Amino acid sequence: MKLVIGDKFNSSWSMRPWVLLKHFGIPFEETLIRLGQPDTKAKILEVSPSGKVPCLITDAGDSVWESLAIVETIAEAHPEHAMWPRDAALRARARSISAEMHAGFADLRENMPMEITTRAPGAGATPGALANIARIEAVWAECLAKSGGPFLFGEFGIADAMFAPVVMRFNTYAPELSATSLDYAKRVTALPAVAAWIDGAREEAR
Missing domain, CATH: 3.40.30.10 (Glutaredoxin)
Incomplete structure (x- = not known):
């Protein structure tokens, strides 16, 4: 493919x-x-x-x-x-938050665009973007509490991949986040596949 x-x-x-x-x-x-x-x-x-x-x-x-x-x-x-959780109820939840990510959070997208090699702490922190971040943090906290981590539904899957660009935004703009969100963002960033994408972005910037 x-x-x-x-x-x-x-x-x-x-x-x-x-x-x-x-x-x-x-x-x-x-x-x-x-x-x-x-x-x-x-x-x-x-x-x-x-x-x-x-x-x-x-x-x-x-x-x-x-x-x-x-x-x-x-x-x-x-x-x-197991890209989606094997359990039907968890799979439905994973699909719901993935669809929410796909269709929502317009203020975050507009005000904190993904620019992987940029560092701009505090930029783009509009009320709308901060409201989006609060919702994302609530989603992450609920999923991690239920699954026990290290990723949203235990092992890395589609839901985590859908939120990976949000982690990149958080790395760039450094909004205030809970310890739970920060730890999750660090785990996503350190994932070899994500690290490889970041390396590719850095190569483009040269």
Whole structure:
């Protein structure tokens, strides 16, 4: 399979399926399209009907776009990995918070965009962004308390991959967080697949 992504520095949607594939050791071909270039849109439209990245090209040649659809497709293709919790109730909860991440938190996205190699403590701390952060912290705290960690539902899975770009934002803007959130963010950042994405972003910045 092939995963078409945008710049690792700031393509938060691309990060989610990439980290998932890397973490579970699933082979894939990476195609990176530089964003903000004169031919960016045309290149993306060659593979993604939505004109956006990421886009997964399956082994059958089908295009799958939108991060949540991509990770669902990956999970279906690899049932040997517990990307979603095996327990039905926990799986429903994991899907709910992943969908909330996919559709929500607009103020955080707008005011604290993912810029992995940037450090700007305190920037973007609008009331709306801070309200989004409070909700995210509540989600994390509840999931970690129920699962016992180290990740949201025990072992790293789709829900964690969906929130990984939020961790990158927290690393950049350093909002005030609870000890629980800080510890979780550190674990996500230290994950080899996430560290590899960060390394790629640093290479782009050179």
